[in-house]
Amino acid sequence: MTEDDIRTQIAPHQHKLGGTIHALHQLMRAYGYIHPEHLPIVADVFNISVAEVRGIVSFYEDFKTHPPARTTIRICQAEACQAVGSRVLTEELETIFGTKLGIPRSDIELEAVYCLGLCASGPAVQVNDRLIAKASAEKLQVPG
Amino acid sequence: MTTVYVPLDSVAVAMDANAVAEQLTKAGAVVIRNGSHGLAWLEPLVEVENGSERIAYGPVSPTTVADLIANGFLHRPLIEHPLCRGPIGSHDFLQTQTRLVFDRIGRDSPLRIPDLADVLQALTMPPDDLIEIIETSGLRGRGGAGFPAHIKWRTVRQTDAPRKYLVCNADEGDSGTFADRLLLEGDPFRLIEGMVIAGYATGAHHGVVYLRSEYPIAETIFKQALEIAYEHHLIGPNVLGSDFDFDLELFVGAGAYICGEETSLLESLEGRRGQIRVKPPVPAISGLLSMPTLVHNVISFASVPAILRLGGEVYRDLGVAPSSGTMSFQLAGNIKHGGLIEVPFGITLRDLVEGYGQGTLSGRPFKTLQIGGPLGAYLSRGELDTPLTYEAMADIGAGIGHGGLVIFDDTADLAEQARYAFEFCELESCGKCTPCRIGSVRGKETMEDIISGRASDQEFNIIDDLCEVMDRTSLCQMGGMTPIPVRSAMERFPEDFRQGTRA
Numbered sequence: 001m002t003e004d005d006i007r008t009q010i011a012p013h014q015h016k017l018g019g020t021i022h023a024l025h026q027l028m029r030a031y032g033y034i035h036p037e038h039l040p041i042v043a044d045v046f047n048i049s050v051a052e053v054r055g056i057v058s059f060y061e062d063f064k065t066h067p068p069a070r071t072t073i074r075i076c077q078a079e080a081c082q083a084v085g086s087r088v089l090t091e092e093l094e095t096i097f098g099t100k101l102g103i104p105r106s107d108i109e110l111e112a113v114y115c116l117g118l119c120a121s122g123p124a125v126q127v128n129d130r131l132i133a134k135a136s137a138e139k140l141q142v143p144g
Numbered sequence: 145m146t147t148v149y150v151p152l153d154s155v156a157v158a159m160d161a162n163a164v165a166e167q168l169t170k171a172g173a174v175v176i177r178n179g180s181h182g183l184a185w186l187e188p189l190v191e192v193e194n195g196s197e198r199i200a201y202g203p204v205s206p207t208t209v210a211d212l213i214a215n216g217f218l219h220r221p222l223i224e225h226p227l228c229r230g231p232i233g234s235h236d237f238l239q240t241q242t243r244l245v246f247d248r249i250g251r252d253s254p255l256r257i258p259d260l261a262d263v264l265q266a267l268t269m270p271p272d273d274l275i276e277i278i279e280t281s282g283l284r285g286r287g288g289a290g291f292p293a294h295i296k297w298r299t300v301r302q303t304d305a306p307r308k309y310l311v312c313n314a315d316e317g318d319s320g321t322f323a324d325r326l327l328l329e330g331d332p333f334r335l336i337e338g339m340v341i342a343g344y345a346t347g348a349h350h351g352v353v354y355l356r357s358e359y360p361i362a363e364t365i366f367k368q369a370l371e372i373a374y375e376h377h378l379i380g381p382n383v384l385g386s387d388f389d390f391d392l393e394l395f396v397g398a399g400a401y402i403c404g405e406e407t408s409l410l411e412s413l414e415g416r417r418g419q420i421r422v423k424p425p426v427p428a429i430s431g432l433l434s435m436p437t438l439v440h441n442v443i444s445f446a447s448v449p450a451i452l453r454l455g456g457e458v459y460r461d462l463g464v465a466p467s468s469g470t471m472s473f474q475l476a477g478n479i480k481h482g483g484l485i486e487v488p489f490g491i492t493l494r495d496l497v498e499g500y501g502q503g504t505l506s507g508r509p510f511k512t513l514q515i516g517g518p519l520g521a522y523l524s525r526g527e528l529d530t531p532l533t534y535e536a537m538a539d540i541g542a543g544i545g546h547g548g549l550v551i552f553d554d555t556a557d558l559a560e561q562a563r564y565a566f567e568f569c570e571l572e573s574c575g576k577c578t579p580c581r582i583g584s585v586r587g588k589e590t591m592e593d594i595i596s597g598r599a600s601d602q603e604f605n606i607i608d609d610l611c612e613v614m615d616r617t618s619l620c621q622m623g624g625m626t627p628i629p630v631r632s633a634m635e636r637f638p639e640d641f642r643q644g645t646r647a
């Protein structure tokens with residue numbers, strides 16, 4: 001990840017509306033997270049302060065500042081999924097994986113998400129890119 | 145070869161529709177990926193073209209599709225099969241709806257360019273006449289606040305500025321709502337048509353769709369739809385041969401509920417933290433890049449073609465003025481038959497929950513429903529006969545919001561739901577004003593004391609005070625409306641809050 005690589009990633013977004021957000025999405029796609037070294041480069045390209053970039057990164061859930069786990073399991077915590085057992089499912093998965101929602105790990109990370117639009121078919125879960133409706137520990141193919 | 149329809153919609157895909165489609169292709173069928181008809185409990189809903197009929201089967205899984213194939217469902221209708229639903233259009237759930245926005249959904253690939261007669265017609269009319277039709281129709285914004293659309297249209301049109309913008313709010317963050325997603329995945333051209341007409345009427349030549357990042361399938365489909373729309377000159381220079389130019393782009397958010405609020409959304413679109421802007425000025429006068437901006441929800445824009453087709457009067461007379469036209473309700477949570485129900489305003493909660501929804505999924509007694517998203521009221525069984533109009537809902541201290549109804553059975557604990565309302569506000573607060581930023585944390589902690597049985601009357605007084613302050617002094621409705629779920633739960637289900645209290 002050289003400075004030139006990073007600049008190449010960002011360059012196409014420099015003059016777009018909301019370019020900073022586009023650029024940060026691109027860095028997420030390319031590197032999996034926003035590295036401290038990215039900040040001054042983004043700041044330079046968009047002619048804003050490093051503090052401002054840091055402020056943007058910290059405001060949005062999607063912009064992570066640590067490397068992603070091999071498997072990220074996002075579990076919907078919002079009302080429609082609560083109504084069909086997402087709280088119990090969350091506890092089950094926490095027990096199975098020996099972790100808690102929101103703890104960064106390199107193997108499996110459980111993450112809270114607030115609605116995936118599958119509210120009529122909850123609980124909703126997303127394993128990396130894969131959407132799962134009516135989720136259960138069994139359906140996620142983990143030993144219950 | 146037999147043509148088969150397998151939805152590409154998120155719910156269908158999350159129930160293994162891709163594997164089902166693959167098996168059907170292997171079995172020699174021509175598979176068309178369509179949008180969802182909105183009967184969520186039947187997804188993946190597979191439709192097989194047998195002669196002139198389309199026979200539906202659902203919910204189909206990779207296992208059951210193998211069985212259906214073996215039984216020959218590609219060659220003749222299996223009317224006796226337990227998964228057979230007949231022609232889907234005659235299903236009670238659909239037949240009784242008035243689908244104007246969702247009229248085309250599910251019929252075909254979402255990427256097939258539709259008949260564009262409505263747009264062509266609109267482009268021949270004087271813009272002021274179009275705005276008048278919108279005024280007559282009584283269309284109110286479907287994003288939540290229900291503000292009359294024509295006032296914003298006219299303001300944008302009449303405000304002098306070098307540039308004007310349309311912004312479509314597809315941030316759809318409310319739990320229990322998925323109408324925007326269904327449309328973007330299943331009939332994206334409906335939205336594009338509406339935006340082109342609105343752009344022409346208001347004099348805006350640039351549009352942006354702000355889509356939440358939690359909808360990856362909608363993103364993929366809408367991007368492709370934009371390309372196809374450019375190829376067919378539905379957008380771009382000289383729209384459909386007229387002298388009207390209109391550009392449209394997609395912007396994907398980054399995981400912040402508050403960015404659904406229009407001024408926060410505009411900040412985000414300009415590449416900053418999504419912090420609320422103080423109103424006035426309203427976006428219709430000074431919005432995106434300080435230019436006049438028409439901000440509407442997906443369903444608001446997508447209602448426009450039908451309004452022009454029917455005429456303002458016919459559309460207005462569909463509902464119960466001043467709640468005019470159709471509303472796209474969404475049944476979610478603990479409900480047997482969840483999905484999308486587009487019907488005129490005025491239907492009762494009971495007709496939705498017990499009629500369309502067929503009661504709870506668990507089979508246990510209904511306890512409550514939350515209407516209008518995380519900032520909406522919890523209602524009781526005794527209120528189920530209330531008609532769904534903005535006015536009747538306001539009378540019982542509730543709102544319709546974006547039309548989502550989340551159903552809970554008798555295992556729900558309303559103290560826990562009230563605690564969550566504060567927690568959600570804490571998580572999603574933009575941080576700009578104190579009542580919301582601090583009040584939500586205090587509220588959550590106090591509610592935790594109440595739940596643990598450690599509370600006395602003092603804690604209840606604190607909740608009352610916090611709600612009062614948040615309601616009155618928050619800068620936006622995030623902090624301002626968080627008291628609604630809290631208070632509605634406490635008023636209607638006091639027993640859930642008084643378990644084990646010392647008072």
Ligand SMILES: Cc1cc2nc3c(=O)[nH]c(=O)nc-3n(C[C@H](O)[C@H](O)[C@H](O)COP(=O)(O)O)c2cc1C
Pocket residue numbers: 284285286287288289290291313314315316317318401402403404405406407439440441442444445620621622
């Ligand atoms: C906290 C908050 C979240 C909101 N989220 C959304 C949303 O996700 N989608 C939406 O269309 N409107 C949302 N709104 C309402 C918008 O601010 C705005 O009123 C709406 O987009 C205007 O479009 P309409 O006239 O079509 O309703 C939200 C409002 C608040 C206060």
Ligand code: SF4
Pocket residue numbers: 402420572573574575576577578580581618619620621622623624
């Ligand atoms: S009420 Fe909350 S979300 Fe709204 S401006 Fe204040 S801090 Fe931000």
Ligand code: FES
Pocket residue numbers: 076077078079080081114115116117118119122123124319320321
């Ligand atoms: S509330 Fe869980 S998917 Fe919408």
